[in-house]
Amino acid sequence: MDKLKKVLSGQDEGSSDGTGILERAGEASTLAWGTRMRGFAVCFALGILCSVLGTCTLWIPGVGLAVFAVLYSVGNVSALASTMFLIGPCRQLKTMCARERAFATVIMLVCLALTLCAAFWNNGLALLFCILQFLAFTWYGLSYIPFARDGVMKLCSMCL
Numbered sequence: 601m602d603k604l605k606k607v608l609s610g611q612d613e614g615s616s617d618g619t620g621i622l623e624r625a626g627e628a629s630t631l632a633w634g635t636r637m638r639g640f641a642v643c644f645a646l647g648i649l650c651s652v653l654g655t656c657t658l659w660i661p662g663v664g665l666a667v668f669a670v671l672y673s674v675g676n677v678s679a680l681a682s683t684m685f686l687i688g689p690c691r692q693l694k695t696m697c698a699r700e701r702a703f704a705t706v707i708m709l710v711c712l713a714l715t716l717c718a719a720f721w722n723n724g725l726a727l728l729f730c731i732l733q734f735l736a737f738t739w740y741g742l743s744y745i746p747f748a749r750d751g752v753m754k755l756c757s758m759c760l
Contacts, residue, residue, distance in 0.1 A: 636686060648679070668730070676733065701744075
């Protein structure tokens with residue numbers, strides 16, 4: 601029974617290299633630094649490409665605004681997903697839900713969903729939600745820079 605408890609808790613001395621099952625699984629599933637950087641670069645470049653293509657389609661009569669809203673949103677999702685290559689998906693989700701940026705994360709995701717919905721329902725609202733999505737994504741990004749939000753708030757209060 602003690603042997604079973606040790607194996608299940610990862611404290612098995614019988615492993616040949618001194619690591620437990622969880623450590624070995626973690627080591628096998630991690631990406632090398634170069635692979636992480638390539639994944640980040642590709643995902644981020646796709647995000648920029650989608651945003652630029654969306655901007656180019658903005659002036660197509662009839663469907664341009666809807667296509668722009670969809671491509672802009674896909675670009676933002678790709679740019680957000682690119683950081684998961686750098687720090688990992690679990691840590692990314694933890695930092696997104698941290699106390700200081702949870703509200704910004706929720707607003708950003710809601711604006712993203714509303715942009716996609718409005719792209720198919722109402723083009724005027726899609727443009728409004730794209731602007732709100734940009735502002736929410738910027739506010740979310742500023743949360744990673746120490747005192748950046750305070751500086752922006754102080755600058756806005758001085759201007760108004």
